[in-house]
Amino acid sequence: MSGLGLLIPLALLLGLGGLAAFLWSLNAGQYDDLDGAGIRILTDEDCEP
Amino acid sequence: MTEAAASERVEFVLPGVKCAGCIAKIENGLRPLSGVHRARVNFTTKRVAIDHAPELTPDALRRAIAEIGFDAQPIAAAAPAAEDRESKALLRALAVAGFGAMNVMLLSVSVWSGAAGATRDLFHWLSALVAMPTVAYAGQPFFKSAWSALRRRRTNMDVPISIGVILATALSLFETIEGGPHAYFDGAVALLFFLLVGRYLDSMMRDRARNGVTALMRETAPGGTVLLPDGTTMWKRAADLEPSMRLLVAAGERFAADGVVEEGLSTVDRSLVTGETMPEPIAPGEPALAGTLNLANPLTLRVTAAGDRTSIAEILRMMEAAGQSRSFYVRVADRAARFYAPAVHTLALCSFAGWMLAGAGWHQSLLVAVAVLIITCPCALGLAVPVSQVVAAGALMRKGILIKDGSALERLAEADRACFDKTGTVTIGKLVPDGPLTLSTPEKSLALALARASLHPLSRALATVLESEQVEAASLSNLREHPGLGLEAIADGTRVALGRPAWLGIDRVDARGPVVAFRGGQGSTRLLRFFDRMRPDAPEVFRRLKRMGLETIILSGDRREAVAPIAQEVGATALVELTPAGKVEAIQRIERGGHRVLMVGDGLNDGPALAAGHVSMAPASATDVGQSAADAVFLGDRLAPVAIAVAAARRTRMVVRQNFALAIGYNALAVPLAIAGLVTPMLAAIAMSSSSLLVLANSLRLRNCAR
Numbered sequence: 001m002s003g004l005g006l007l008i009p010l011a012l013l014l015g016l017g018g019l020a021a022f023l024w025s026l027n028a029g030q031y032d033d034l035d036g037a038g039i040r041i042l043t044d045e046d047c048e049p
Numbered sequence: 050m051t052e053a054a055a056s057e058r059v060e061f062v063l064p065g066v067k068c069a070g071c072i073a074k075i076e077n078g079l080r081p082l083s084g085v086h087r088a089r090v091n092f093t094t095k096r097v098a099i100d101h102a103p104e105l106t107p108d109a110l111r112r113a114i115a116e117i118g119f120d121a122q123p124i125a126a127a128a129p130a131a132e133d134r135e136s137k138a139l140l141r142a143l144a145v146a147g148f149g150a151m152n153v154m155l156l157s158v159s160v161w162s163g164a165a166g167a168t169r170d171l172f173h174w175l176s177a178l179v180a181m182p183t184v185a186y187a188g189q190p191f192f193k194s195a196w197s198a199l200r201r202r203r204t205n206m207d208v209p210i211s212i213g214v215i216l217a218t219a220l221s222l223f224e225t226i227e228g229g230p231h232a233y234f235d236g237a238v239a240l241l242f243f244l245l246v247g248r249y250l251d252s253m254m255r256d257r258a259r260n261g262v263t264a265l266m267r268e269t270a271p272g273g274t275v276l277l278p279d280g281t282t283m284w285k286r287a288a289d290l291e292p293s294m295r296l297l298v299a300a301g302e303r304f305a306a307d308g309v310v311e312e313g314l315s316t317v318d319r320s321l322v323t324g325e326t327m328p329e330p331i332a333p334g335e336p337a338l339a340g341t342l343n344l345a346n347p348l349t350l351r352v353t354a355a356g357d358r359t360s361i362a363e364i365l366r367m368m369e370a371a372g373q374s375r376s377f378y379v380r381v382a383d384r385a386a387r388f389y390a391p392a393v394h395t396l397a398l399c400s401f402a403g404w405m406l407a408g409a410g411w412h413q414s415l416l417v418a419v420a421v422l423i424i425t426c427p428c429a430l431g432l433a434v435p436v437s438q439v440v441a442a443g444a445l446m447r448k449g450i451l452i453k454d455g456s457a458l459e460r461l462a463e464a465d466r467a468c469f470d471k472t473g474t475v476t477i478g479k480l481v482p483d484g485p486l487t488l489s490t491p492e493k494s495l496a497l498a499l500a501r502a503s504l505h506p507l508s509r510a511l512a513t514v515l516e517s518e519q520v521e522a523a524s525l526s527n528l529r530e531h532p533g534l535g536l537e538a539i540a541d542g543t544r545v546a547l548g549r550p551a552w553l554g555i556d557r558v559d560a561r562g563p564v565v566a567f568r569g570g571q572g573s574t575r576l577l578r579f580f581d582r583m584r585p586d587a588p589e590v591f592r593r594l595k596r597m598g599l600e601t602i603i604l605s606g607d608r609r610e611a612v613a614p615i616a617q618e619v620g621a622t623a624l625v626e627l628t629p630a631g632k633v634e635a636i637q638r639i640e641r642g643g644h645r646v647l648m649v650g651d652g653l654n655d656g657p658a659l660a661a662g663h664v665s666m667a668p669a670s671a672t673d674v675g676q677s678a679a680d681a682v683f684l685g686d687r688l689a690p691v692a693i694a695v696a697a698a699r700r701t702r703m704v705v706r707q708n709f710a711l712a713i714g715y716n717a718l719a720v721p722l723a724i725a726g727l728v729t730p731m732l733a734a735i736a737m738s739s740s741s742l743l744v745l746a747n748s749l750r751l752r753n754c755a756r
Contacts, residue, residue: 004168004171
């Protein structure tokens with residue numbers, strides 16, 4: 001039972017962390033230009049975002 | 050305003066962006082400009098967003114992009130489209146539902162594998178803790194849609210979904226408080242997850258197609274140069290133009306407003322508005338239409354109508370009105386829901402009443418009723434339509450056909466008449482030489498030099514052919530264009546000319562297309578024949594459509610002589626010299642006869658007809674108005690995509706029907722168990738996911754439907 005008390009909150013927290021990361025990346029516009037993202041690595045100079 | 054906020058944002062469409070080099074060229078080319086704060090190219094939508102200081106006008110930026118070497122057109126509204134936000138909201142809801150479903154399922158599996166007593170209660174409480182916020186957030190798209198349907202006293206697929214999810218959650222919470230054995234949190238959340246997958250796929254499909262098709266007013270002039278009373282000039286947006294202003298229109302520019310010519314002789318290309326392929330001369334006192342192209346000489350125009358009173362705006366309004374009939378179309382899933390929702394609710398209510406009458410307590414009766422609702426909840430039904438349509442649309446996309454939304458596929462399957470525009474649809478819309486050009490090499494170089502000096506479609510076609518033969522242009526002097534007649538110039542002391550055959554002394558010409566005459570140096574006058582080539586597979590496509598039961602009709606704005614040979618070759622009936630309103634009328638007449646029309650067209654003049662048809666397609670070379678009015682856009686020089694799309698839509702309809710049968714059959718098996726009170730949460734979860742998987746697997750058969 002004590003193992004559960006630690007592991008279940010931990011599992012939920014990790015899941016929440018993943019969810020938060022996804023929502024952040026969505027709001028930051030990382031999925032707005034999926035084709036462009038794949039192509040941009042071919043440009044030589046470092047473009048600022 | 051603060052320093053940081055003193056920035057305006059404008060977006061341009063960049064059809065020419067094709068590679069990583071283009072992105073770097075544009076971004077690095079714009080950034081050093083003073084006043085440009087930020088420039089970012091979006092490759093997916095083929096747009097560039099520029100944050101700039103208010104001093105920079107959109108026109109200056111457009112010129113800057115043109116200097117870098119790209120054709121750019123400003124987009125009126127820079128705000129993200131409502132549909133785009135909808136898609137993101139769905140994705141957010143999907144992420145939350147996915148998180149909830151995984152964690153609740155994890156806890157549920159422990160309960161099913163035998164957790165009992167205090168552990169089970171703890172797990173139920175934890176499930177409730179995760180599931181309730183998840184349902185409250187991820188269920189919103191369904192709750193909102195169900196509520197708005199109920200308020201209008203209708204019902205749709207979202208009503209049984211919402212009722213099922215809310216009841217299941219509420220009852221599970223009650224069970225948890227009571228310390229009961231069964232909680233359906235996992236069912237409720239997994240259901241939302243599966244349904245959101247379907248909903249998101251549907252919305253993504255619409256977005257993807259819309260990205261290829263933007264900005265209605267792109268082809269028409271964004272503005273023009275106004276001659277002010279004090280003699281100075283100023284560039285104004287089309288919306289700011291007013292009647293009685295004087296507009297300077299350079300050669301090669303589109304008229305930004307309707308007006309009357311005051312000064313200058315020129316030719317105008319009206320093809321965008323009327324569909325007439327050959328340009329016509331224009332002289333002082335004659336009217337010019339907004340959106341048409343000034344070809345030869347600069348003109349001064351007195352504006353008679355501007356903004357939304359121009360003839361072009363009239364066409365757009367006509368298009369909007371014609372498109373309204375389509376908004377009454379009820380999609381197949383909602384049609385199914387009309388029968389499904391009342392049946393399911395009656396069934397749940399009956400089982401509740403039945404168990405009460407049989408003497409069970411209200412608690413147990415409610416439990417059975419909720420089990421019935423969860424089992425019948427249209428999870429597979431919700432996936433049946435969008436998954437099939439997304440798989441079909443993906444297959445069509447690989448063949449170069451972009452379908453705008455799922456309802457377009459449903460309507461495409463219903464079409465039994467096909468109407469085609471001629472220029473640009475049945476034909477390629479480009480003039481090519483009819484047979485080899487009868488010119489010697491020195492004549493070719495003279496002809497190229499003359500042809501380059503004019504924007505007339507025939508000159509352009511001639512220049513394109515000669516340039517592709519690597520001809521070097523000769524040098525000319527005293528070049529003059531005679532509007533409506535042709536060009537002449539002096540080369541090595543002799544007169545050379547390119548123009549109408551009659552102008553150069555040839556009266557009778559036999560040809561199936563337009564002809565231009567050339568006289569150069571000592572040689573006699575030569576005739577150069579051109580024609581608008583038919584798409585190579587057109588006759589075959591017309592035959593295939595006929596075999597599929599679609600009668601074909603050509604609706605053209607062009608003259609009878611231009612249409613007749615083509616109609617004969619493909620074997621279709623033809624209506625000629627139709628105005629945009631005439632095309633709409635022709636389509637409405639056919640629809641009143643009880644038929645469903647598939648309209649295929651490309652021009653601005655086809656816009657209203659495309660909107661009026663039951664379903665419509667446009668080639669990718671179409672004007673933007675044509676593309677945005679059409680339900681599907683196809684790429685390439687072939688016409689085959691039209692027949693392929695119809696065939697694929699019919700296959701999709703068949704698979705959707707099979708999916709419905711599968712889903713309903715599954716319910717028919719599971720419902721008796723639910724009514725008998727034998728369904729546990731575990732059984733419900735298994736039934737739900739396996740029926741969904743079955744529907745998914747069946748839909749994947751459509752991967753090769755585009756044949």
